[in-house]
Amino acid sequence: MKTTAQLKKMKKDREPIAMLTAYDAPSAHLAERAGVDLILVGDSLGMVVLGYNSTIPVTVDDMVLHTKAVKKGARDTFVVTDLPFFSYHGDFPETSSHVRRYLQEAGADAVKMEGGIETVDTVKKLVQAGVPVMGHLGLTPQSVGVIGGYKVQGKESSEAEHLIMEAQALEEAGAFAVVLECVPKQLGALVAERLDIPVIGIGAGAETDGQVLVYHDVIGYGSEHVPKFVKQYANISPHIEAGLENYVSDVKSRTFPEEANTFTMKEEQLEGLYG
Ligand code: KIV
Numbered sequence: 170m171k172t173t174a175q176l177k178k179m180k181k182d183r184e185p186i187a188m189l190t191a192y193d194a195p196s197a198h199l200a201e202r203a204g205v206d207l208i209l210v211g212d213s214l215g216m217v218v219l220g221y222n223s224t225i226p227v228t229v230d231d232m233v234l235h236t237k238a239v240k241k242g243a244r245d246t247f248v249v250t251d252l253p254f255f256s257y258h259g260d261f262p263e264t265s266s267h268v269r270r271y272l273q274e275a276g277a278d279a280v281k282m283e284g285g286i287e288t289v290d291t292v293k294k295l296v297q298a299g300v301p302v303m304g305h306l307g308l309t310p311q312s313v314g315v316i317g318g319y320k321v322q323g324k325e326s327s328e329a330e331h332l333i334m335e336a337q338a339l340e341e342a343g344a345f346a347v348v349l350e351c352v353p354k355q356l357g358a359l360v361a362e363r364l365d366i367p368v369i370g371i372g373a374g375a376e377t378d379g380q381v382l383v384y385h386d387v388i389g390y391g392s393e394h395v396p397k398f399v400k401q402y403a404n405i406s407p408h409i410e411a412g413l414e415n416y417v418s419d420v421k422s423r424t425f426p427e428e429a430n431t432f433t434m435k436e437e438q439l440e441g442l443y444g
Protein backbone atom coordinates (compact mmCIF):
# COMPACT_ATOMS: atom_id res chain seq x y z
CA MET A 170 0.00 0.00 0.00
CA LYS A 171 1.27 3.45 -0.97
CA THR A 172 1.90 5.98 1.78
CA THR A 173 1.45 9.74 1.52
CA ALA A 174 5.25 10.03 1.68
CA GLN A 175 5.62 7.64 -1.27
CA LEU A 176 3.08 9.65 -3.25
CA LYS A 177 5.10 12.82 -2.67
CA LYS A 178 8.24 10.96 -3.77
CA MET A 179 6.48 9.79 -6.93
CA LYS A 180 5.85 13.42 -7.78
CA LYS A 181 9.48 14.28 -7.14
CA ASP A 182 10.61 11.37 -9.32
CA ARG A 183 8.07 12.36 -11.99
CA GLU A 184 6.37 9.00 -11.76
CA PRO A 185 2.70 9.52 -12.66
CA ILE A 186 0.11 8.60 -10.03
CA ALA A 187 -2.85 6.53 -11.22
CA MET A 188 -6.05 7.01 -9.21
CA LEU A 189 -9.43 5.49 -9.95
CA THR A 190 -12.77 5.56 -8.18
CA ALA A 191 -14.46 2.40 -6.89
CA TYR A 192 -17.67 1.93 -4.94
CA ASP A 193 -17.89 -1.74 -4.05
CA ALA A 194 -15.73 -4.77 -3.33
CA PRO A 195 -15.49 -6.31 -6.82
CA SER A 196 -14.64 -3.02 -8.55
CA ALA A 197 -12.08 -2.20 -5.86
CA HIS A 198 -10.55 -5.66 -6.23
CA LEU A 199 -10.12 -5.22 -9.98
CA ALA A 200 -8.73 -1.70 -9.50
CA GLU A 201 -6.17 -3.06 -7.05
CA ARG A 202 -5.21 -5.89 -9.41
CA ALA A 203 -4.78 -3.36 -12.22
CA GLY A 204 -2.19 -1.58 -10.08
CA VAL A 205 -3.84 1.73 -9.26
CA ASP A 206 -1.90 3.75 -6.68
CA LEU A 207 -4.99 5.18 -4.99
CA ILE A 208 -8.66 4.33 -4.89
CA LEU A 209 -11.15 7.14 -4.43
CA VAL A 210 -14.55 6.35 -2.99
CA GLY A 211 -15.93 9.43 -4.71
CA ASP A 212 -19.29 10.95 -3.99
CA SER A 213 -19.75 10.45 -7.74
CA LEU A 214 -21.24 7.32 -6.13
CA GLY A 215 -24.52 9.24 -6.13
CA MET A 216 -24.53 9.66 -9.90
CA VAL A 217 -22.92 6.47 -11.21
CA VAL A 218 -24.25 3.94 -8.69
CA LEU A 219 -27.21 5.39 -6.78
CA GLY A 220 -28.92 6.99 -9.78
CA TYR A 221 -29.09 10.62 -8.58
CA ASN A 222 -28.52 13.39 -11.09
CA SER A 223 -25.99 15.20 -8.90
CA THR A 224 -23.76 14.43 -5.90
CA ILE A 225 -25.87 16.59 -3.58
CA PRO A 226 -28.09 13.82 -2.09
CA VAL A 227 -25.15 11.60 -1.05
CA THR A 228 -24.86 11.12 2.73
CA VAL A 229 -22.08 10.27 5.16
CA ASP A 230 -23.82 6.92 5.77
CA ASP A 231 -23.68 6.15 2.03
CA MET A 232 -19.96 6.92 1.97
CA VAL A 233 -19.25 4.80 5.06
CA LEU A 234 -21.12 1.79 3.66
CA HIS A 235 -19.37 1.92 0.28
CA THR A 236 -15.96 2.57 1.79
CA LYS A 237 -16.34 -0.60 3.89
CA ALA A 238 -17.06 -2.58 0.74
CA VAL A 239 -14.16 -1.00 -1.18
CA LYS A 240 -11.74 -1.67 1.65
CA LYS A 241 -12.81 -5.33 1.75
CA GLY A 242 -12.15 -5.67 -1.98
CA ALA A 243 -8.80 -3.83 -1.92
CA ARG A 244 -7.10 -4.42 1.41
CA ASP A 245 -3.72 -3.37 0.09
CA THR A 246 -4.59 -0.08 -1.60
CA PHE A 247 -4.66 3.43 -0.13
CA VAL A 248 -8.32 4.45 -0.04
CA VAL A 249 -9.50 8.06 -0.01
CA THR A 250 -13.16 8.79 0.78
CA ASP A 251 -15.04 11.93 -0.22
CA LEU A 252 -16.81 13.96 2.41
CA PRO A 253 -20.23 14.59 0.82
CA PHE A 254 -22.24 17.78 0.36
CA PHE A 255 -22.51 20.00 3.43
CA SER A 256 -20.89 17.49 5.78
CA TYR A 257 -17.77 19.53 6.58
CA HIS A 258 -19.09 23.09 6.78
CA GLY A 259 -20.51 23.00 10.29
CA ASP A 260 -18.52 23.12 13.48
CA PHE A 261 -15.38 21.02 13.77
CA PRO A 262 -16.82 18.42 16.20
CA GLU A 263 -19.47 17.59 13.60
CA THR A 264 -16.94 17.27 10.77
CA SER A 265 -14.58 15.24 12.91
CA SER A 266 -17.35 12.83 13.90
CA HIS A 267 -17.81 11.98 10.20
CA VAL A 268 -14.09 11.65 9.64
CA ARG A 269 -13.74 9.42 12.68
CA ARG A 270 -16.36 7.08 11.20
CA TYR A 271 -14.51 7.04 7.88
CA LEU A 272 -11.21 6.01 9.42
CA GLN A 273 -12.33 3.88 12.37
CA GLU A 274 -15.56 2.27 11.13
CA ALA A 275 -15.06 2.11 7.36
CA GLY A 276 -11.27 1.77 7.15
CA ALA A 277 -10.57 4.75 4.89
CA ASP A 278 -6.94 5.88 4.79
CA ALA A 279 -7.69 9.51 3.99
CA VAL A 280 -10.51 11.95 3.29
CA LYS A 281 -11.10 14.32 0.41
CA MET A 282 -13.06 17.56 0.52
CA GLU A 283 -13.98 20.08 -2.13
CA GLY A 284 -13.10 23.73 -1.82
CA GLY A 285 -10.37 26.28 -1.29
CA ILE A 286 -9.80 28.95 1.36
CA GLU A 287 -13.04 28.14 3.20
CA THR A 288 -11.77 24.62 3.95
CA VAL A 289 -8.23 25.52 5.02
CA ASP A 290 -9.04 25.75 8.70
CA THR A 291 -10.73 22.34 8.72
CA VAL A 292 -7.87 20.78 6.73
CA LYS A 293 -5.38 22.13 9.25
CA LYS A 294 -7.28 20.74 12.22
CA LEU A 295 -7.77 17.33 10.64
CA VAL A 296 -4.11 17.04 9.68
CA GLN A 297 -3.13 18.05 13.22
CA ALA A 298 -5.37 15.24 14.46
CA GLY A 299 -3.52 12.79 12.21
CA VAL A 300 -5.93 12.56 9.29
CA PRO A 301 -4.47 12.65 5.76
CA VAL A 302 -6.52 15.13 3.70
CA MET A 303 -6.79 15.51 -0.06
CA GLY A 304 -8.12 18.78 -1.48
CA HIS A 305 -10.27 19.25 -4.56
CA LEU A 306 -10.21 22.43 -6.66
CA GLY A 307 -11.41 23.64 -10.05
CA LEU A 308 -14.79 22.18 -10.91
CA THR A 309 -16.24 21.16 -7.56
CA PRO A 310 -19.46 19.26 -8.34
CA GLN A 311 -20.99 19.81 -4.89
CA SER A 312 -21.18 23.51 -5.80
CA VAL A 313 -22.81 22.91 -9.17
CA GLY A 314 -25.71 25.14 -8.17
CA VAL A 315 -23.41 28.05 -7.39
CA ILE A 316 -21.12 27.46 -10.39
CA GLY A 317 -24.16 27.17 -12.66
CA GLY A 318 -23.30 23.91 -14.41
CA TYR A 319 -20.48 21.47 -15.04
CA LYS A 320 -18.04 23.66 -16.94
CA VAL A 321 -14.35 24.39 -17.30
CA GLN A 322 -12.95 26.50 -14.45
CA GLY A 323 -10.03 28.95 -14.30
CA LYS A 324 -10.10 30.03 -17.94
CA GLU A 325 -9.45 33.66 -17.05
CA SER A 326 -6.18 34.76 -15.54
CA SER A 327 -7.72 36.30 -12.41
CA GLU A 328 -9.67 33.10 -11.74
CA ALA A 329 -6.59 30.98 -12.45
CA GLU A 330 -4.49 33.10 -10.12
CA HIS A 331 -7.06 32.67 -7.35
CA LEU A 332 -7.05 28.90 -7.87
CA ILE A 333 -3.26 28.72 -7.63
CA MET A 334 -3.41 30.72 -4.38
CA GLU A 335 -5.99 28.30 -2.99
CA ALA A 336 -3.92 25.26 -3.99
CA GLN A 337 -0.94 26.75 -2.17
CA ALA A 338 -3.09 27.43 0.88
CA LEU A 339 -4.22 23.79 0.94
CA GLU A 340 -0.61 22.65 0.71
CA GLU A 341 0.34 24.96 3.58
CA ALA A 342 -2.59 23.63 5.61
CA GLY A 343 -1.06 20.18 5.30
CA ALA A 344 -3.06 18.49 2.52
CA PHE A 345 -1.06 15.57 1.08
CA ALA A 346 -2.45 15.97 -2.45
CA VAL A 347 -4.99 17.96 -4.44
CA VAL A 348 -7.44 16.88 -7.11
CA LEU A 349 -7.79 19.46 -9.88
CA GLU A 350 -10.90 19.07 -11.98
CA CYS A 351 -11.78 20.49 -15.36
CA VAL A 352 -9.32 23.35 -15.90
CA PRO A 353 -7.24 24.34 -18.94
CA LYS A 354 -4.13 22.20 -19.36
CA GLN A 355 -1.86 25.21 -18.87
CA LEU A 356 -3.37 25.81 -15.45
CA GLY A 357 -3.03 22.11 -14.60
CA ALA A 358 0.67 22.29 -15.45
CA LEU A 359 1.15 25.50 -13.50
CA VAL A 360 -0.51 24.24 -10.31
CA ALA A 361 1.54 21.02 -10.44
CA GLU A 362 4.70 23.09 -10.88
CA ARG A 363 3.90 25.46 -8.00
CA LEU A 364 3.11 22.74 -5.44
CA ASP A 365 5.34 20.19 -3.73
CA ILE A 366 2.39 17.89 -3.08
CA PRO A 367 0.95 15.78 -5.93
CA VAL A 368 -1.71 17.38 -8.12
CA ILE A 369 -4.04 14.73 -9.48
CA GLY A 370 -5.93 15.90 -12.52
CA ILE A 371 -9.26 15.04 -14.06
CA GLY A 372 -9.74 17.09 -17.17
CA ALA A 373 -6.66 19.13 -16.21
CA GLY A 374 -4.31 18.04 -19.00
CA ALA A 375 -1.31 15.73 -19.18
CA GLU A 376 1.11 17.73 -17.05
CA THR A 377 -0.38 17.09 -13.62
CA ASP A 378 1.33 14.58 -11.30
CA GLY A 379 -1.37 12.00 -11.78
CA GLN A 380 -4.79 11.31 -13.21
CA VAL A 381 -8.10 10.22 -11.73
CA LEU A 382 -11.19 8.95 -13.54
CA VAL A 383 -14.51 7.45 -12.56
CA TYR A 384 -14.50 3.63 -12.73
CA HIS A 385 -17.74 3.37 -14.72
CA ASP A 386 -16.50 5.92 -17.27
CA VAL A 387 -13.24 4.03 -17.82
CA ILE A 388 -14.95 0.70 -18.50
CA GLY A 389 -18.02 2.10 -20.27
CA TYR A 390 -20.52 0.77 -17.77
CA GLY A 391 -23.90 2.50 -17.67
CA SER A 392 -22.61 6.03 -18.10
CA GLU A 393 -24.88 7.82 -20.56
CA HIS A 394 -23.19 11.19 -20.61
CA VAL A 395 -19.41 10.93 -20.84
CA PRO A 396 -17.48 14.19 -20.33
CA LYS A 397 -14.81 15.26 -22.84
CA PHE A 398 -12.03 14.57 -20.34
CA VAL A 399 -12.90 10.86 -20.12
CA LYS A 400 -11.22 8.20 -22.19
CA GLN A 401 -13.18 4.95 -22.32
CA TYR A 402 -10.82 1.98 -22.16
CA ALA A 403 -13.56 -0.60 -22.52
CA ASN A 404 -17.23 -0.69 -23.35
CA ILE A 405 -18.70 -3.40 -21.16
CA SER A 406 -22.38 -2.39 -21.18
CA PRO A 407 -23.17 -4.25 -24.44
CA HIS A 408 -21.50 -7.40 -23.04
CA ILE A 409 -23.58 -7.25 -19.89
CA GLU A 410 -26.71 -6.57 -21.90
CA ALA A 411 -26.06 -9.55 -24.21
CA GLY A 412 -25.39 -11.85 -21.26
CA LEU A 413 -28.57 -10.79 -19.47
CA GLU A 414 -30.68 -11.17 -22.63
CA ASN A 415 -29.32 -14.69 -23.17
CA TYR A 416 -30.17 -15.57 -19.57
CA VAL A 417 -33.77 -14.37 -19.92
CA SER A 418 -34.19 -16.13 -23.25
CA ASP A 419 -32.74 -19.41 -21.86
CA VAL A 420 -35.15 -19.30 -18.93
CA LYS A 421 -38.09 -18.66 -21.24
CA SER A 422 -37.10 -21.54 -23.52
CA ARG A 423 -36.20 -23.86 -20.60
CA THR A 424 -32.66 -24.11 -21.99
CA PHE A 425 -31.42 -23.11 -18.53
CA PRO A 426 -30.74 -24.78 -16.15
CA GLU A 427 -28.81 -27.52 -17.88
CA GLU A 428 -27.97 -30.90 -16.35
CA ALA A 429 -24.65 -29.45 -15.16
CA ASN A 430 -26.46 -26.81 -13.10
CA THR A 431 -28.80 -29.32 -11.46
CA PHE A 432 -28.80 -31.39 -8.23
CA THR A 433 -30.02 -35.00 -8.28
CA MET A 434 -31.56 -37.17 -5.58
CA LYS A 435 -30.47 -40.86 -5.37
CA GLU A 436 -32.85 -43.32 -7.07
CA GLU A 437 -33.64 -45.30 -3.85
CA GLN A 438 -34.46 -42.08 -2.01
CA LEU A 439 -36.80 -41.17 -4.79
CA GLU A 440 -38.56 -44.56 -4.47
CA GLY A 441 -38.95 -43.93 -0.74
CA LEU A 442 -40.47 -40.61 -1.52
CA TYR A 443 -43.10 -42.10 -3.82
CA GLY A 444 -43.76 -44.83 -1.16
O1 KIV B 1 -16.41 11.89 -6.73
C1 KIV B 1 -15.50 11.70 -7.55
O2 KIV B 1 -15.48 10.69 -8.29
C2 KIV B 1 -14.42 12.68 -7.62
C3 KIV B 1 -13.41 12.52 -8.70
C4 KIV B 1 -13.99 12.65 -10.04
C5 KIV B 1 -12.23 13.39 -8.49
O3 KIV B 1 -14.38 13.54 -6.80
Ligand code: NA
Pocket residue numbers: 211212213251
Ligand atom coordinates in the same frame (compact mmCIF):
# COMPACT_ATOMS: atom_id res chain seq x y z
NA1 NA C 1 -16.20 13.80 -5.54
